[in-house]
Amino acid sequence: MQLEEEESSAADSPRSAPLAEERAAAPLTERLTVGRPANFRNALTWLEPGILRNLRGVLTALIAAWLYLPAALAAAVALAFAGGWIAFFYTFSTGDTSLPQQVLDIPLVGDAVQNLMSKSGGVGAALLGAVAGAVIGFVLGIYWIFLGPFQNGVVDGVAAVLGTIVLGIGAGLLYTVYRVVFEKHILQITGARRPSRREAAFILPLVAEAATRLNLPNHPPVLIDDAREPNAFAYARHIVVNQGLLEEFNYERETIAAVFAHELIHWRNGDPVSAAFVQGVAFPLYLVQAAGGWLRDQTRSPVLRFIAWTVFWPVFVTVQYLVVPMQAADSREAEYRADQGAVLAGYRTGMRCVLTRFRRSFEGGRNGWVAAICASHPPNELRLERLEEPGREYPLPDEDASALPLPVLLTGTSLTD
Known part of the structure; x- marks a missing residue:
């Protein structure tokens, strides 16, 4: 069954009635997951690999969102701040820089820390107090979180923790099912549409050719x-291509087909399913982050912005420096796999053409921590390096780079204006 027919304007074709009958006779799970890879026996065997692929991302999201890591982080910072100031004022006011005997008895460390304290005075004491406060605060934060459940016994405490974990996994499953079942409606709400007749005539043969080269028995519907x-996205049951991508490459068939092959690998491997499950597990955290970010960005008062940041900073830090990096690491590996899939399908030149056109990543603002850790796409130059054919030289400027599109001139203007 050609899935693209369901998304095209050929609803009145002679095939539409048999297709409708086939869909009506199919099991409910099959009707709700139309557009998934047909090489999986059923919806469950399709969802399972994607859900279980990024275990480190799932574990991180589970700990961060459901085991209250932001609360422990807030306690650690609060006690670090308090410990640092208390140690500083005590040392500054009394002049006593001696350490407890238990610390001095630690081999090498005791003498080194005592020497630092003697030379730096209150500053060294503040640093030591801050470190001790952070460690103690984090441990106490974890302890306070689980103190209630464990007060009634170890069995009740373990049951409460396991129940929380099951709840987090259940939230991830529900969110994944929601994204899969209602994907077409979500995409339409966010701006995707079916291809026009001439868009379908250009795009669908390219997608079908890429699927054939990849030995895929079917391909998902394509939306515009x-x-x-210039970008394209693979979802669990659809591929969405931006109009800007088609225009950027002047409708070059080989180059655009390479993009479709790349996205088909994502679709076939269940990468969008994996991302949806991690997002679902971490959904409470993302929800709080979105609310805090909205409050911070909407107010014009510096005082109110500071208050919003003070209240929500543990969530901001946990998401940006823990949850997102773990998810992005798996996403970067998926990008390399998709690039290699396009090469195996015979689109090496087309894939290199895409990457050489965009010397930066498909993401914006890649710098610092975001570029190194949080970016979901690897740097394009490293992706190009992996696409090099053995035994061939690839000097700069790259000969695979396509020509830039000609600028559109308004009536009465010239290139020299």
Whole structure:
């Protein structure tokens, strides 16, 4: 069954009635997951690999969102601040820089810390107090979180923790099912549409050819987003291509087909399913972050912005420096796999053409921590390096780079204006 027919304008074709009958006779799970890879026996065997692929991302999201890591982080910072100031004022006011005997008895460490204290005075004491406060605060934060359940016994405490974990996994499953079942409606709400007749005539043969080269028995429906940004996205049951991508490459068939092959690998491997499950497990955390970010960004008062940041900073830090990096690490590996899939399908030149055109990543603002840790796409130059054919030289400028599109001139203007 050609899935693209369901998304095209050929609803009145002679095939539409048999297709409708086939869909009506199919099991409910099959009807709700139309567009998934057909090489899986059923919806469960399709969802399972994607859900279980990024275990480190799932574990991180579970700990951060459901085991209250932001609360422990807040306690650690609060006690670090208090411990640092108390140690500083005590040392500054009394002049006593001696350490407890238990610390001095630690081999090498005791003498080194005592020497630092003697030379730096209150500053060294503040640093030591801050470190001790952070450690103690984090441990106490974890302890306070689980103190209630364990007060009634170890069995009740373990049951409460396991129940919380099951709840987090259940939230991830529900969110994944929601994203999969209602994917078409979500995409339409966010701006995707079915291809026009001539868009379908250009795009669908390219997708079908890429699927054939990849030995895929089917391919998902393709939707169009009128955004001018050159990009394409693989979802669990659809591929969305921006109008800007088609225009950026002047409708070059080989190059655009390479993009479709890349996205088909994501779709076939269940990468969007994996990302949805991690997002679902971490959904409470993302929800709080979104609310805090909205409050912080909406107010114009510096005082109110500071208050919003003070209240929500543990969530901001946990998401940006723990949850997102773990998810992004798996996403970068998926990008390399998709690139290699396009090469195996015979689109090496087309894939290199895409990457050489965009010397930066498909993401914006890649710098510092975001570029190194949080970016979901690897640097394009490293992706190009992995696409090099053995035994061939690839000097700069890259000969695979396509020509830039000609600028559109308004009536009465010239290139020299």
